[in-house]
Amino acid sequence: MALPDYPIPELDVTLQEASRVLQLTLNPDQYQHYKTALFQQRDALQEVQKHLKEHAFGRENWVTEEFKKRLLSCYDPLPTSTAIPSVLPSTKLKGEFVQIERATALLWAAAKLYSEPWLVEGDVPTERTQQSQVFAASRLPGKGQDELKTYPDSLHAILTCRGGIFQIQILWKQSSKESLSPLPLNDIYAQLMHAMSHPEAAPEQDSSTICGLSSLHRQTWHSVRMDILKEGGEAAVSLEMMESAILAVSLEDHPAPADLAEILNTVRLGEKDGRCLRYYDKVVNLVVFKDGQAGMLFEHCALDGMVAGLVVERLWQLSESENREIINTQTNGLGTSSNGTGTLLPKPLKVPLKGITVPNQSVPSLLQASHCP
Known part of the structure; x- marks a missing residue:
């Protein structure tokens, strides 16, 4: 679908709307002062409008372009600057394995949205400038931007969890001529069950290492990332595997907090006294707590709050559809492909940082300071 140009605002329409709002918010003397100043500056405003039209001419979706450029130039740590957390409605799933079952349903739903992006739009088609950079996208740290x-x-x-970092296949293509399809629920479930069966990760497999680096000042993280890529080896391969993922999912060892504000904080920052499991470079982070409660974390440079809200709504609806029932009927024979996809059980990625200078400031202290009281 062709992306429509974002319309250039007409000056008279803009001023009418501004006057309507200011008349409601300013006292009569202030509003009259505004009207007088507006009359005096009319020629200057016309000149600005002319330059705006010249600047935006021929630039498709120029507003989104400017929006992304400005945010990508922000060097503050992402968790405290541009991360947008949200909480998903509760699930109908219950039982001993509710965390893994819900993570399975949500990953299947994410794969469905990625392979069929029109599902986000619903009945009303919308332009996909932002939607096209939600899944399978990363914000890579740069020296200048x-x-x-x-x-x-x-x-x-x-997947980031106590056992390390795991590559979880969620999409497959039967042949080069076929379109992408979500992996069957059973195959996703088997991979998650296998990953969660691993003991606590050794230092070079600890997911909090890379996740913690992605939470630092962007220029600091850029410098470390370049050292990792120059060094090569397993750490570079693992990092590239993380950067190229559709999304990141964190499986927490604790239930969700009772308070909604604290759930949002925990989705954004992780547990106050725990390791950092949020991979902030990834545009979409999915967080699933031990009790099945779930949330999502979006990187604002790729999308605004409205698009994030649409993605959350559609993801929840798909994950709670009748397809979720298949999880409970296909969990026998873990490790086998229920649809001939050839899915392999995942092994923890290794991120050895020997020879790499890592900043001394601990991530938990950085994130704890950002929790709302």
Whole structure:
């Protein structure tokens, strides 16, 4: 679908709307002062409008372009600057394995949205400038400005948990001529069950290492990331695997807090006394707590709050559809492909940082200071 140009606002329409709002918010003397100043500056405003039209001419979706450029130039740590948290409605799923079952349903739903992006639009088509850089996208730290990069060939998500970092396949293509399809629920479930069966990760497999680095000042993280890529080896391969994922999912060892504000904080920052499991470079982070409660974390440089809200709504609706019932009827024979997809059980990625200078400031202290009281 062709992306429509974002319309250039007409000056008279803009001023009419501004006057309507200011008349409601200012006292009579202040509003009259505004009207007088507006009359005196009319020629100057016309000149600004002319330059705006010249600047935006021929630039498709120029507003989104400017929006992304400004946010990608922000070097503050992402968790305290541009991360947008949200809480999903509760699930109908219950039982001993509710965390893994819900994570399975949500990952299947994410794969469905990625392979069929029109599902986000519903009955009313919308332009996809932002939607096209939600899944399979990462904000890579830069020296002068960050880069928003998409990975159209990606088939996997990244799981961060106590056992380490795991590559979880969520999409498959039967042949080169076939379109992408979500992996069957049973195959996703088997991978998550296998990953969660691992003991606590050794230092070079600890997911909090890279996740913690992605929470630092962007230029600091850029410097460390470049050292990792120059060094090569397993750490560079693992990092590239994380960056190219459809999304990141964190499975927490604790139930969700009781208070909604605290749930939002925990989705955004993680547990106050725990390790950092949020991979902030990934545009979409999915968080699933031990009790099945779930939330999502979006990187604002890729999308605004409205698009994030649409994604959350559609993801929840799909994950709670009748398809979720299949999880409970296909959990026998873990590790086998229920649809001939050839899915392999995941092994923890290794991120050895020997020879890499890592900042001394601990991530938990940075994030704890940002929790709302």
